[in-house]
Amino acid sequence: DTGVSQNPRHKITKRGQNVTFRCDPISEHNRLYWYRQTLGQGPEFLTYFQNEAQLEKSRLLSDRFSAERPKGSFSTLEIQRTEQGDSAMYLCASSSPVAGGPSYNEQFFGPGTRLTVL
Amino acid sequence: GENVEQHPSTLSVQEGDSAVIKCTYSDSASNYFPWYKQELGKRPQLIIDIRSNVGEKKDQRIAVTLNKTAKHFSLHITETQPEDSAVYFCAAIPNSNSGYALNFGKGTSLLVTP
Numbered sequence: 001d002t003g004v005s006q007n008p009r010h011k012i013t014k015r016g017q018n019v020t021f022r023c024d025p026i027s028e029h030n031r032l033y034w035y036r037q038t039l040g041q042g043p044e045f046l047t048y049f050q051n052e053a054q055l056e057k058s059r060l061l062s063d064r065f066s067a068e069r070p071k072g073s074f075s076t077l078e079i080q081r082t083e084q085g086d087s088a089m090y091l092c093a094s095s096s097p098v099a100g101g102p103s104y105n106e107q108f109f110g111p112g113t114r115l116t117v118l
Numbered sequence: 119g120e121n122v123e124q125h126p127s128t129l130s131v132q133e134g135d136s137a138v139i140k141c142t143y144s145d146s147a148s149n150y151f152p153w154y155k156q157e158l159g160k161r162p163q164l165i166i167d168i169r170s171n172v173g174e175k176k177d178q179r180i181a182v183t184l185n186k187t188a189k190h191f192s193l194h195i196t197e198t199q200p201e202d203s204a205v206y207f208c209a210a211i212p213n214s215n216s217g218y219a220l221n222f223g224k225g226t227s228l229l230v231t232p
Contacts, residue, residue: 033219042124042207042222043162056219091161105150105211107220109161 002026004110006092012116013082020078021113025094032075033107034067035091036060043091049075082117089114120145122210124223132231137198139226141208142190148210151184151191152220157204165206166193198230 005024013019025032030051035043046065047057051072061067064082069075079086093107121144131137143151149170154162168175168182168191175182179198184191195202205227209220 035220040225042209042225043220045219045221048219058219106152106164106167108164109154111161 004092004094004108006090006110006113008113009111010114010116012118014118015082015084017082018078018080019082019115020076021090021092021115022074022076023092023110024074025092026108027073029094029096029108030072031095032069033093033095034075034077035093037089037091037112038087046077079115082115084117087115087117120148120210120221122208122221122223124208124226126226127224128227128229130229130231131198133198133200135198137193137195137202137228137230139193139206139208139228140190141192141210141223142188143210143221144189145210146186146189148189150211151182152209153180153182153193154207154209154222155204156207156225162207195228198228200230200232203228203230 007022011019033048034046036046037043045058046061047067049069052069064080067077089112091112092110095107122141124141129137152167153165155165156162166177166180166182168184170186173184179196181194205225207225208223211218
């Protein structure tokens with residue numbers, strides 16, 4: 001499968017625990033995005049990377065959230081001291097690096113990690 | 119920042135009819151507008167997109183129109199089929215050469231009844 005992959009697909013945790021999710025983008029894509037989606041809503045942007053540099057962070061990304069992309073390939077999103085309000089689907093997407101090309105901004109999504117905080 | 123409004127929130131049509139979903143955006147600098155289809159429990163999938171240098175784009179039964187002056191764009195699905203039933207999201211990026219985040223509408227739940 002050459003698409004975006006995410007692991008785990010489901011995570012159930014207790015309030016206060018830390019969780020970490022992984023995203024593997026399409027191999028030639030140098031841009032990687034994290035979004036959060038709650039039931040009945042559209043995805044909301046959290047943060048994005050170009051190669052290993054984290055270039056933008058949403059105000060939704062509180063100090064309990066941290067994301068990394070150490071080698072410019074896969075990325076991890078960690079949530080510390082989880083709260084029930086963190087329960088959501090966490091989606092990762094990647095896009096092509098060719099500026100101005102026909103597919104430049106097309107973002108391809110992974111299947112998501114569904115987090116449930118009890 | 120960009121604000122994307124989407125209407126209607128739910129839409130029910132009979133098989134074979136057309137469906138239209140409309141979105142408005144606030145940032146006049148936006149110039150990339152994708153549409154995603156999301157089936158229950160699955161990832162959003164890009165179905166069509168349009169950039170500000172064109173007013174309309176068509177791909178088989180799906181078309182998107184863009185009115186930059188009015189800051190709105192619409193998705194048109196003709197000859198709907200039951201498998202078109204899903205949630206559809208419009209989105210916008212403030213500047214298509216920036217690689218910035220997508221700002222999504224709240225979605226339209228489309229039901230196509232046989």
